[in-house]
Every structure is written in C-alpha cells, then in structure tokens.
Amino acid sequence: MWKTYSKIAWRNLKKGKRVTLINIFGLTLGITAAFLLFTVVSYELSYDTFQTNADRIYRVVTQDDYSDGTAYNPGVSPPMPDALKEDLSGLEALVPVVNSSVNVSTEQAVTNTGENNFIIEDAFFTTSDYATLFDMEVLAGNLALLNEPGQVVLTVTEAKKLFGTLENAFGKSVLLSKRVEATVGAIVADIPVNSNFQFNMLVSYKTLQSNEDVFDYHFDEWGSFGSDFQLYLLLAESSSADQINQQLRNFAEKNYKDRGTSKKSFYLQAMPDIHFDSRFEPINGEMIRKATIYTLGLIGIFILIMASINFVNLSTAQAIGKSKEIGIRKVMGGSRLQVIGQSFGETFLVVIISAIISTITATVLLPYLSEVAEVPDSIRLVTPSFLLFSTLIILGVTLLSGFYPALILSGFQPIQALKNKIQVAQIGGVSLRRGLVVMQFVIAQVLMIATVVAVKQMTEIQDADLGFSKQAVYYIDIPTDEAKDGRLDVLKQRLKSNAQIKSVSVSNDVPSSANNWASNFWFDGIRESVQFPTSLKYADADYFDTYGLEFVAGGSFSESDTLKEAVINETMAKKLNLTNAEEAIGKTITIGGSEPWMRITGVVKDFAQNSLREEIKPFIIATEKANYELLGVKLDKNAGKETLATIEEEFKNIYPEAIYSGTFWDESIASFYRRENQLALVYKIFAVLSIVISSIGLYGLISFLVGQKLKEIGIRKVLGASISQITFLLSKEFILLVFIAFAIAVPVGYYLTDQWLQNFTYQTNVPVVLYVLVILVSLLITSATVGYRAVKAALGNPVDSLADE
Template identity: 80%
Template sequence: MWNTYSKIAWRNLKKGKRVTLINIFGLTLGITAAFLLFTVVSYELSFDNFQSNSDSIYRIVTQDEYSDGISHNPGVSPPMPEALKDDLTGVETLVPVVNSSIFVSIDNAVTNSGENNFIVEDAFFTESGYTRLFDLEVLAGDLDALDDPGQVVLTETEAKKLFGTWENAFGKSIMLAKRVEATVAAVVADIPDNSNFRFNMLASYQTLKSNKEVFGYDFEEWGSFGSNFQLYALIPESPESANVSQVDQQLLAFAEKNYKDRGTSKKSFFLQAMQEIHFDNRFDPISGEMIRKATIYTLALIGVFILIMASINFVNLSTAQAIGKSKEVGIRKVMGGSRLQVIGQSFGETFIIVLISALISTLAATVLLPYLSKVAEVPETIKLITPSFLLFSIAIILGVTFLSGLYPAIILSGFQPIQALKNKIQVAQIGGVSLRRSLVVMQFAIAQILMIATVIAVKQMTEIQNADLGFSKEAVYYFDIPSDEDKDGRIDVLKQRLQGNSQIKTVSVSSDVPSSNNNWGSNFWFDGKREDVQFMTSLKYGDADYFENYGLQFAAGVGFSESDTLKEAVINETMAKKLNLGSPEEAIGKTITIGGGEPWMTITGVVKDFAQNSLRDEVKPFIIATEKSQYGVLGLKLDKNAGKETLASIEEEFKSIYPDAIYSGTFWDESIANFYQRENQLALVYKIFAVLSIVISSIGLYGLISFLVGQKLKEIGIRKVLGASIPQITFLLSKEFIYLVFIAFVIAVPLGYYLTDQWLQNFSYQTSVPISLYVLVIAVSLLITAATVGFRAVKAALSNPVDSLTDE
C-alpha cells in the first residue's frame, strides 16, 4: 500500500512541476536558514556543557550598591580566597583563577627558531584544585605541580608555538616577566572553542603570591578588586554539601564582617552559576566572549519566522491546487477509499517535498557554513553534521510536514465524491478566501517586522559609528610599551624619537587610550574634605600631551603640566555635575585625591564628556592624572600622508629601544569598531533574513496569483471582450493583495517597534525612529507586491481572450 501511495505521490508532484518547484525552492530557503541558525544557537548554548561538573561550578562575584546605582564585578580582592577557605563551609573546592598576559622568554638553544620572546595571552594563575573543577586532558606531566611555585602547564598549541612540538616542551625551563624562572610541569590538550575558560597557560598560584612585586598584586589589600582576579567554587548536590542559598548566606555574612563601613558602597558577594557566565552581561567571563540570551532568542525567533513563511507558501499553493485534485479524490472515495487514506496520501506528497527540500538544504548549509563566522561569533571550524543537528533535522522534517500538510490534507479529504466528480468544487470550499488572506497577511507582517528591525539596526549602528564620541579617533595609532621598571627613562627616549618623525603630529604615553574595554576605578576625596565622596570615579593616567593627542575638548580650564607623579588632575563634565558644582569653571583650582590619601592634586581643567567605553554604557565620572609608573601605552596622531613606511619606522624605533619586547600596533578606530562586533553581526543577520523573507513572500505571492489567474481566465477574457483595459484588469487582480499588505503593516508596526525598542535599551545612546522609516517599509512592501503580482497580472491581461473563452 505504501509503495502505491509513494508512486501516486511522485506522479502527482511531477504532474504539477511548477508548483512543486516553487514549494521546494521556498522550503529549501526556509530550512537552510533554520539549519544555519540552529548551528549558531546550539553552539552558543553549548558553552562549557562538556564539563562534567558544569552543574556544580559557581563563580563568586561582587556587587557594589552606591547611592546612585549598582555596579558589578566578576572579580574579588586578593585576600579573599584564603579568608573564604576559612569562613565557608559545605564547599568542596575553592579555587582562585587570575587571568593575565605574560611575557615569556625561552632559550634559543631550545627552540632553534630564532625567536625567544613571546606574549602568552590568557595565562591563568591557579591551583591544582582547578583540575577538580574543570576537565583537562593531560598529554604529559602531573597537574598537581600547580600547588608548587615556579610550575606552569601549557596547552598543546601553546607548547608547539614555544617549543616546536608539545613533546619538546615537557620539563623545559622558561622565564616569566623576565624575572621569574618556571618549569613546564605538564602539557594538556587544547580547550574547546565553546568554553569561557580557554587558556594557553596555567601557572601556579604560588608563583603569583611569591612574586607579587613582579606581577603587581597585593595579597593584603582588601579594597582592590580586579575583574581578572576571580574565585570559583565546586558545590555538588549532596547531603554533605551546603546548597547554593546557604553559601550565599555565608557570603553575605562574610561581606558584613569584612566590608561593613568600608568604602562608599554596600558590598556583597554571591554565587553565579557557571551555566550563566556566557549569558550574564553584568559580569564578563574570565576569557572568551559573552552573548545576551535576548540575542539567542532573536536568532531562534527569526528561524521560526522564516520556516513559518515557507510553510505558509506551501499551504497556500497546496490548497489552491486542491481543486485540480478534486476528481482524483472523488474517484478514490467512490472506490472505497477512506478519509484517513486521503489524508495519508496528502501527507505523503508533503513529506516527499519536505524531504527533498531538507536534503538540498543540508547541502546548501554545508556550502554556506564557512561564511557563518562572518555573521556570528563561531569558529571557522564549526561542524554542521552533529548528533544534535540530525535530531533537529528529523524534527524539522516532521514538523514542517505536519505544519504544511495538515490543512491541505483536511481540505482534500473533506471533498464530497459527487461534487468532486462533477467538478463542482469551488474556491470557497478549499478554505475560502479568508484563510489565504490571513496567511498572506502573516507572511507580510513577518517580512515587515524584519524590515523594520533591519532599518533600525542599520541606522543605530551607522549613527554610533558616526557619533561624536568626544575625541578624535581618526589616524590614531597605539601600541603597548613596557613600563620603566628600573627608571631608565626609555619611555621618554622613545617618545622624543617619535616626535622627530615628520609624519607624526603628536605623541602621548599613558595607562590607556581614552576609550577602551579597560576600567579602573577608585574611591576619592574632594575639596580638602578627608572623607569618601559617595560614588566611585574612573581613572586613567596620561602625560601632558594626552589631551591634544586624542582630541579631547575642554569645557573649562586647561590640561595639566608635565609630571612623573600625581600633582595635577583633569576631570570630566559628569564628575563636575555629580559633585554639585554649578559650572565646570567652579572645579578649577579645587583639590582632589585618589584612594583617600596623599597627595592632593589641583584640578586644572574639565574636559567635555567622552565615551570611555562603548556607547552601550553611560558616561562615568572620570579623573585623568599623571603617574608615570602606570604608563603602558604609547599613542600617536599620524599625518594624513603617513603610510606603511611610517608604521615600519615606528616599529623600528620601538625595537631599537626595547629589543626584547613584543611589538603589536593597532589603529584606534579599529579597536572602537570591535566594541560593536556582535551588534554589527546582528544587523547583518537582519539584512540577510529581511531579504530572505521578501524573497519567500514573493515566491508565495507569485504562485498564488498564478493560481488565481488560472481560475479567472474566462472572467478576464469576458472583461476584455466587453472593453476592459489592461490597467483595469491588472488592478482587479492586484488590489486584494495591496489591501493585505496594508493590513500586515498595521500589525507589523507595533510589534516591530516593541522588539527594536527592547534591543535599543542595550545602548545609552539610542537612535531616533522617525515616521519616514515606517513609510519606507510600507513603500518597499507595496513595490515588491506590485512587481510580483503585477508581472503575472499584466501577462494575464495581455493574453488573447479567444483562447480562454474557447478552451473547454
């Protein structure tokens, strides 16, 4: 029986080739999109799920409550790991993890590569307890060595980079930060890409503690909180262990004990589940990137939308085809066929089309997979065919078959045999006009929502890229420089040499560029009052050329004079306002001190507010001061005629003064653009799928208008004989769809506005949404409808009426 059904289904599909091809093409587009979006969403949701303790690992994070708001920090203070080991009960393992970039030197005789200096990014200082929390595949050595000073563990890739092969690395000596000797105690396999704990090196925590002057950590400073100094706990679900709420209560008691009446904020600590680290935008992961769950939901929703649109095409065309199958259904029922058999036959045809579409989609997704990293934060090596993908494919095939085939099957199976055999099945009996109208409205509503989202996202990102950030980012080039550890003045020498280059306008050394992802903060005293102001200040340190080099503008006063130590300071407008000063000019001459102690600095100027981070964040109160010991970045304003030769000469000067250092320069505008990489990718996704939704809608419209024209050939012929013009006939066939587009627009506007408004809430700077945007969307929708429907309508209007009236 099933063999017979299959043959009949295949013959029916071959007989209606045009509709079959339209259905396959539309479903292929929808399913391909769903496959690619599923690959991205499943990758993002898989972060660190491969860890066997993923449900039991927690990060201890910090919350500061100020009078004007709440701030969050993923890190803790250096004394806390030891103190919490004594205060917390019921926690199986407590492990500090400190992320750092480390300058590594090795012996040329070991590498034979001519290169013996390297920067190791994402080097974690930790203890052997790290291996009880996280799964690591050991290739050589013993991870228990992490409890001893001077021991490191390398990943396979990092070992190959340093020693040629990972086998050569085991047992070798390396130098950390030029002053700390260490031994490669073990080599482990690389950490998978879908992890927020990707490291290149593990170094023993005791190495950090015993060389605190080298690495810059004070393990007795309770007030120092760095985002890279983190603490993790293993709390398995067992009767012997404390549950999460009990540990949170202990952390609150710890904060009350150690931080009551300390500083300007109410400090508290709580547990953050490892499964939330990749999605919680309050706290950055220790390595890798985070993504908002709203972004994942958006991608999944777009995939659902596209599949619904493709299924709507199928339903519309299949119900339209039902009249042509009425006699077949009538004969089948007269011969004893049941309604269930007709439903089975209809579902069989749908299944074949969906299966063919899914197979083509798998091939198309495989071809497109290498380009997926352009629109999403996924590795280029990501795989399509996985066990979860196969399950998803089966679900898609069955789901789309059911969604697309249910209504046509019910319609076909409901035909009365006598009416079907006499060819008296009317359009109203195959679901009526109302159903198809509703489905077309749904399609265009989805397409218009995506168009609205696309236009707003593109407008937002364009305005951000062109926004006045409060500084000049063009032609600014910067790179890291080693600090003057021995006060040898090499920073000054390098600056003087670069100032002599005619292609370089200005040069400045500082702790950081004005706008970056780095955030330093501190409590402070103001105007001679020896008490903390009730909010924190952000900090940057720079020389006297800092303001001119980066194009910072003054609202009052001037920049400070050159100094190697804290002497004078500049604040921003937000700081002046939060200090309740009547105007920026009132700040000039007042004194301020960082950290609640000497020295007091005189405020010489107030700069206009500038974007210290991305435009997602609000402008914070800010202090810029001189402190040469904090300088680690050199920035240059290049002449417009500067080219590769200028960059090469900069590197040459750097190498001549710092022959053992690693040089890596970056243009500042490129760094700023990286702030919005995910948003730009999402805007690109909107563009792609808005176009795709339009294509799918147009396919459905063309198929549907073709069917309706076929049903009205005699009417068209009669109207032409009676004198109707081509424009009149075209309007007659098109007007219904134009009305439907307007109805879809009324539905799409509030939904599109709500969804995009939620997305814009992620930015402190938000674009306006003018009425012209919605006018553009409806105009484009009408233009597409007119082009799609009009083409087929004009073709019908131009046909010879004799052919349609004599055809029986």
C-alpha cells in the first residue's frame, strides 16, 4: 500500500511540476535558514557544557552600589582568595585565576622560526585545583606542580610555537618577563573553542605571589579590583549557591563595610551564565546576550512558518484541480483516512526533498557562517543534535504544511467532486489564506523594520562624534616588564622627527578601549573620598594632540614622569557640581585617597571611553611613566606602508629583544561592535529571505483566487472588461492586506527594536520616513508579484473558462 501511495504521490508531484518546484524552493529556503541558525544557536549554547562539573562551578563576582548607579566587575581583589579560604565552608575547591599577557624567553631559538622571545597572550596564573574544576587532557607531566613556584603548563599549540615539538618542550626552562625563571612541568591539549576559559599557558599562582613587582599584582591591596583577577569555586555536593552567597554577604560586611565610597557585595555567578551575562565579561572568550539567542531562534521559527504557509496556500490552490481524482478514489471505496494519508505522503515527499537540498545548501554555505556569527571555521553541520533537529523539522513542517490541505481534500463529496462543483467554501474560502498572507507580511515587515533600525544605528555609531580623532592613529605595544631606561624617550623623539608622523604619545591605554580602570579619589584639598569613582588613564603631555581630544577649558599638563598635574573630562566637572568647566582649573585632585595632590590644568570635551553601549564616566588623565604600555602615533594623511615600515624599524633598533605589535585604532574601535554588526547583517539576510518567501506566498494566494474567478474573468472579458480593469479587480484586495500587515508590524517592530536599542547609551532616532520606506517596499513587492499573475489571468482566452457552461 505504501509503495502504491509513494508512486501516486510522485506522479502527482510530477504532474504539477510548477507548483511542486515552487513548494520545494520555498521550503528549501526556510529549512536551510533553520539549519544554519540551529548551527549557530547550538554552538553558542554549547559553551563549556563539556565541563564535567559545570553544574557546580561558580564565579565570585563583585557589585558596587553608588549613590548614582551600580557597577559590576567579574574580578575580586588580590587578598580575597586567601581570605575567603578561611571564611567559606561547603567548598571542594577555591581557585584564583589571573589572566595576563606574559613575555616568555627560551634558552634556544625555535629552529623553524629562529625566534626565542615570545609574547604569550592569555597566561592564567592559578593553582593545581584548576584541574579539579575544569576538564583538561594532560599529555605530559603533572598538574600538581602548579602548587610550586616557577612552574608552567603549556598547551600543545604553544609548546610547538616555543620549542618546535612537544618532546623539546617538556622539562625545559623558560624566562618569564625576562626576570622569573620557570620550568615547563606539563603539557595539555588545546582547549576547545567553545569555552570561555581559553588559555595558552598556566603559571603557578605562587609564582605570581612571589613576584608581585614583576607582574604588578599586590596582595595587600584590598581596594584593587580588576576584571582579570577572578575567583572560581567548586561547591560540595551538599552545598547550595544560597548558602555560599550568605557567607559572601558576611565576608563583605566584615571586610568592606566602611571601605571606599560604594557598598560592595559579592555573589556567585553560575558557570552556564558566564557566556550570556553582559554585566560580567568572561575571563577569556566570547559573550553573547541571551536576547540575541532568542532573536535568532525566533527568526528561524518565523521563516519556517512562512515557508509552511506558502505550502498551504499553493496546495489548497491545487485542490480544485484534484477534485475529480479525489471523487474517483472515494467512489472506488477509498476512505477519508486513505485520502489524508495520500495527501500527507505528497507533503512528506516534498519536505524530504527540500530537507536533502537544504542540507547540501547549508553545507556549502557553512564556511561563510563566520561572517554573521562568532563560530569557528572548524564548525560542523552534521552532528547528532543536528540529526535530531532535522528529523523534528521534517516531521514538524510535514504536519504544519500538510494538515490543512489533507483535511480539505479528504472532505470532498464524491458527486460534487466528479461534477467539478467544488466551491470556495468547501476548501476553506479565501479568508484563511488572506490571514496567512497577512501573517507572512507582518513577519517580513518586522524584519525589514529591524534591518533598517539596526543598519541606521550601526552606521551612526561608526560615524558618531566620539570626542576624539580615530583616523590615522597607529599604536604599538611597548615593553613594560623592565626598568625604564630612557630608550622610550629616544624612540619617541626619533619618530617625531619623521615628516610623515604628526604626533607621538606614550600612555597606558588609548582613549577608547574595553578597559575600565577606576579608583576612589579626593578633591579640592578635602581628605575624604568623593561619593563616586573615577576612571583613570596615564599619559604624557602629547596624548591630547595625538588622539584629537578637545579642551573646553584650560589645556594640557606639563611633561612629568610622576603624578603632578591632571586633566579631567566634562562629566567629572559636572558631577563635582562645578558651575562651569573653567572653575575646575587650578583645583587639586588625588587618586586613591593618597598623596600626591595634582593640580587640574584642563577639562577635555567628553569622549567615549568605552563602546557607545556605555555611558560617559568621570575621568582623570595624569602622567605616570611607570604605567605606560602603549605608544600612539598620529600619521599624516599621506603616510603609507613605508611609514609603518619605518616605525617598525625604529622600534626594533631601540628594542631589539622586544616583540613588535602594531594596530590601527579605528580597527580596534570597530571590534567593539562586531556582534552588533553581525546581527545587523543577519537582519539584512533574513529580511530579504522573508521578502522572497512572502512573494511566493502571494503567488500562491493569487493563483488560488484566479482559479476561483476564472469564469468571472471570462464573463467580464466577454462583456468588454479591459486587461487593466481585470488586473485591478484581482490586485486591489492585496494592497489592503499589506496595509493591515503594516498596522500590526509597526508596533511589534517598534517594541523589539526599542528593546535592542536599550543596549546602547547612544541611540539613533527612527524617523517616520523609515517606516514609510518599509510600506513602500512591501507595496512594490506586492504589485510585482500579484501584477504578474493577474495580468496573465486577464490575458487568458475566455472561451477556455466558459467552455462547460
């Protein structure tokens, strides 16, 4: 029986080739989109799920409540890990993890590169208990050595980079920051890409503790909180997060009650939340908002619904043509259940063909997926979870697409079917199909609105006045792990003498970055902390010219190697309740509630210290040569590759033992919005896709209507109706459907885009003209799709439609 049904289903599909191909095309678009979105979403949801103890691992995070707001920090202060060991119970392990960039020198050069000096990004200072929390494959050595000073663990990739082979690496000596001797005590496999704990090297925590000055971490500074100094806990089976949180509240009360200007609190963040909580960035890895995951999932569901709606419209449009076949089948003894089975069989066959084509298409498109999502090049499409998902998709789409056509076809009465007397009312009428098309256009228009808003927001951010000049600024990492011996000044002067270089500055950071270095401070001679913190940057006097910072009062400070004078921003002046910016000039300020007092020489126009998602913070810029880590170079507009080569040559002449690393600042700023730009691209792609699918849906509905109005069209033509009149008759109601969809889509689209814009302090205005653009595009698509089918019907010979009357 099933063999017979399959043959009949295949013959029916071949008989209606045009509709079959349209159905397959529409479903293939929808299923391909669903497959690719599933790959992205499942990858994002897989972060660190492979960790055996994922459900018992927590991070201790910090919250500062100020009088005017709340600040969040994923880190703790250096003394806290040891102090918490004494205060917390119910733990199996307490593990500090400090992420840092470390200079590593080997005794011999790597044979294939000739190098023996490397910068290792993401070196984790930690204890042997790190292996208790996080899964690692040990290939050589013993991780217990991390409890001893002078021990390091390398990943496979890093071991080969430093020593050429694993055999050469194990047991070898290295020099950290050119002053600390260490031994490679173990080698581990590379960390999976879907982890927020990506490291290249582990260094024993005692190495950090015994070399505070070298690595610039001080274990007596209770007020120092950095995002790179983090603490992880493994809870005992019998413990709960609530119990530990209560102990952390007690700890904060005991150690931080009257310390600083904020009310500090500490609490646990579950490991599964680390990848999704935008308040606390991961120690090293990607972060994505859950709202983005939900958005991608909804887009996939909507695209599938739209594709299924098309199938329903086109299948029911064919129903009248199948009426005689159904009548004969019933006269010959076929039951309604058999007709339903036959109808579902045809649907299932179309869905299977579409799913196979979709799998091939998704595989071909997979290499381009990294353009719209943070997925690795090695990501695979076909996995056990994908096979389960694709099975559910096939069954779900078959049920969603086939249920209504099967119900309608199986309900035909044999006599009416054989006499070709099936009426519109008997196949559900047009109202349902109109409603389905309205739903399609609502989805399409919401995606169009989202696309327009996202593109406008990101365009304006990229063109926004950030308060500085980001163009033609090139910055270079400079050595920081050795005593300042005057070479930096020599390098700066040599570069300034180049005609293609307009300005050169040294600092600890560029004006706008992901860094958030903050402190309490005293103001105007009053030895009491102001009730809000200040962000900090250390720079020389050329900093303002190099990065194009504008003064609204006063000017730059004089050159100095130590804290002497300072510049603040407009927000700082306002929050200090000064009447105007000029009033700040000459007043004194000090960082951290200690000497020396610095004289304020100027107030700069507010600039975006971080991304435009964040509000402008009060700021202090001061001189302190010991903290300088970057050299910024303002290039002339005519500077080219030769100038960059000259900069590198001068750097290597001055620092022959150092590693050269340069970056254009505008590229660094662009990386702030990588996720948002990718999401905007996703909106563009799926807006176009929804338009295509909507057009197929319109074609299905107009085909259905034309099938029901053939005799009416023939009679009108016989009575003298023109082609334009008939076209207008068939097209006018679709214009109304577009406007109905638009009325629904506008408030939905406005709400969703408004929620997305809340992620930014700087938000674009959405003028009415953008909504008008959406309705115009919808009308244009409708006119083109409906007009083609309507004109074709109007050009038909009336004799053919009236022959049986």
